[in-house]
Amino acid sequence: MNFINGLQSATRNCVFFRFHLLASWRKCNTLAVISPDCHQVQINHTINKYQGLGVNQCDRLTFLPENFYFSKTVSSKRPGCLLNTSCKEIGMVTPKCTVWNDSFSRQLLLKEVTGVPALSELHPLNCLHERDIRSFHTSPRFQAAPVPLLLIILKPVQKLFAIIVGRGIRKWWQALPPNKKELFKESLRKNKWKLLLCFSSFGLLFVVFYFTHLEVSPVTGRSKLLLLGKEHFRLLSELEYEAWMEEFKNDMLTEKDARYLMVKEVVNHLIECNKDIPGISEINWIIHVVDSPDLNAFVLPNGQVFIFTGLLNSVTDIHQLSFLLGHEIAHAVLGHAAEKASLVHLLDFLGLIFLTMIWAICPRDSLALLGQWIQSKLQEYMFDRPYSRTLEAEADKIGLQLAAKACVDVRASSVFWQQMEFADSLQGHPKLPEWLSTHPSHGNRAENLDRLIPQALKIREICNCPPLSGPDPRLLFKLSMKHFLEESEKEDLKITAEKQKMDTVTIQQQKQIPLTYIVEKRTGS
Numbered sequence: 001m002n003f004i005n006g007l008q009s010a011t012r013n014c015v016f017f018r019f020h021l022l023a024s025w026r027k028c029n030t031l032a033v034i035s036p037d038c039h040q041v042q043i044n045h046t047i048n049k050y051q052g053l054g055v056n057q058c059d060r061l062t063f064l065p066e067n068f069y070f071s072k073t074v075s076s077k078r079p080g081c082l083l084n085t086s087c088k089e090i091g092m093v094t095p096k097c098t099v100w101n102d103s104f105s106r107q108l109l110l111k112e113v114t115g116v117p118a119l120s121e122l123h124p125l126n127c128l129h130e131r132d133i134r135s136f137h138t139s140p141r142f143q144a145a146p147v148p149l150l151l152i153i154l155k156p157v158q159k160l161f162a163i164i165v166g167r168g169i170r171k172w173w174q175a176l177p178p179n180k181k182e183l184f185k186e187s188l189r190k191n192k193w194k195l196l197l198c199f200s201s202f203g204l205l206f207v208v209f210y211f212t213h214l215e216v217s218p219v220t221g222r223s224k225l226l227l228l229g230k231e232h233f234r235l236l237s238e239l240e241y242e243a244w245m246e247e248f249k250n251d252m253l254t255e256k257d258a259r260y261l262m263v264k265e266v267v268n269h270l271i272e273c274n275k276d277i278p279g280i281s282e283i284n285w286i287i288h289v290v291d292s293p294d295l296n297a298f299v300l301p302n303g304q305v306f307i308f309t310g311l312l313n314s315v316t317d318i319h320q321l322s323f324l325l326g327h328e329i330a331h332a333v334l335g336h337a338a339e340k341a342s343l344v345h346l347l348d349f350l351g352l353i354f355l356t357m358i359w360a361i362c363p364r365d366s367l368a369l370l371g372q373w374i375q376s377k378l379q380e381y382m383f384d385r386p387y388s389r390t391l392e393a394e395a396d397k398i399g400l401q402l403a404a405k406a407c408v409d410v411r412a413s414s415v416f417w418q419q420m421e422f423a424d425s426l427q428g429h430p431k432l433p434e435w436l437s438t439h440p441s442h443g444n445r446a447e448n449l450d451r452l453i454p455q456a457l458k459i460r461e462i463c464n465c466p467p468l469s470g471p472d473p474r475l476l477f478k479l480s481m482k483h484f485l486e487e488s489e490k491e492d493l494k495i496t497a498e499k500q501k502m503d504t505v506t507i508q509q510q511k512q513i514p515l516t517y518i519v520e521k522r523t524g525s
Helices: 002-022 106-114 116-121 130-134 146-175 178-190 192-212 230-247 258-273 309-314 318-334 336-361 365-405 412-427 442-462 473-511 515-524
Strands: 027-033 041-046 059-063 068-072 214-216 223-225 286-290 297-299 304-308
Touching: 146 336, 146 365, 178 192, 192 214, 223 336, 230 304, 230 336, 258 286, 258 304, 258 309, 258 318, 258 365, 286 309, 297 318, 304 309, 304 318, 309 412, 318 336, 318 365, 318 412, 336 365, 365 412, 365 442, 412 442, 412 473
Parallel strands: 286 304
Antiparallel strands: 027 041, 041 059, 059 068, 214 223, 297 304
């Protein structure tokens, strides 16, 4: 789940620049009407590519009587997009191209396009009034795009506001004379039912808001909270992608590197075998291999796959790599990043209420700071990290199914986590409790995958995969570890015996030294 952490880094590097771009309006650059014989209208817009449509400057929109074209001028570096549809049915451009989703109404667009043939009977410059031309202006879609950015930017401001409000309430209460305090308490007692009604109404609205923002995952059938729309999150994904590319620009392997080609082949095979899964075909998957010793891999929600060479060196075969990439692809397909971000925003909103109460109730600022720290840790260890572990376990399950449909030896999945656990023990890494981590422990992940492997093997049979040949890799790993431990024990005994032998020789040599020599040496010193 690197998306949230990376998002913070992306925001620090890009947010002020992007926010300035998002605030700029699209301007109409040139307005021209072609001769009536052609029956077409051309409108040239200077469109900022960070306002949601993702197009460069000097894009050209061309409307014809029978077809709708969205093409690019020669100044654009990206290839043009072409949609051949009737003027009565204008849809969206393919996901690989720029999306056409402007704010003007569909009915108005159809009306204007349908009326274009009448241009042949009118003067070219009078056929379309300026107010009609302006109805084609691009959307205020930028109004929705900054919402997640504002949530991130204003997060510390919201906490500061809650602290100021809570502290102000405390100072106000401390400054009240005793008689006014009694009057205030008496007023609360008289209006307790009204206050209860207000709090109950707020709670009801919160419950309604929560359940109206639940969506059912088409892959797992599980209900999940989503507060950010796909368009909003796509913008955040682009910001994070640019931040990661800036960080790893000097460490990227070339597309001709054998390791890059291997990862690309595995990813393409997984995508091809699982293209019936909802969401996989809609994403444009792009691979990036980073030359770094870190044992890490992640996939952004927009399909940007990042894998480190340190992880490639830690896997023993292509089956383990396929499972790990399936796990990361499952994160993107299931929308775990948006789901986690939604939970964080909801908890932050509720945390503001408790933060205000803490600063209002605590008699001193030092106690309020301590209460704020306790609240943040309780939120982290009771909600954030357990939820992250749940999403990781779900990605393990779905990733194993994706690997099974690709005819991978799914038995190798648990072996990888057993290897990781064994490597940590050899290196002397402390074994922390699972509740302190955002991921399940290596041992628990291996046990969970062992329980899921029989179901994955049935999926392989349903997909007509060839039967698995050779011994179970889990059994081979256990035998290898047993042999390794036995050899290590023999080596330790051998080293111990040699050490004892050396100590015995040293003692014998000390016994052979004459006593007179020792006395003379001490006297001389």
